[in-house]
Amino acid sequence: MDNTHLSALQAKHAGIEARIKAETSRPLPDAILVATLKKRKLRVKEEIASAH
Template sequence: MENSHISALSAKHAGLEARIKTESSRPMPDAILVASLKKQKLRLKEELAAQH
């Protein structure tokens, strides 16, 4: 059960990283969206660290 939770968190983290990369590469990226995505990614990273 715990491994599936960690896997799900890792997948969400990777998805957020992809969205941040995509948004940042646009000609006029939405800075508020990028900041929000980065905060979500950080929360997931902290949760992953707590799981180990």
């Protein structure tokens, strides 16, 4: 896998993490959205790990 794709995955992972932090800092976070984002983040993390 090339560095461009790996960098894109890392940026996507960081963006999802930022969305999770933003959602959980709200007074009434959407638990379903947070769970969905965490699953998406895990899939991206697994894809990054398989690229190494």
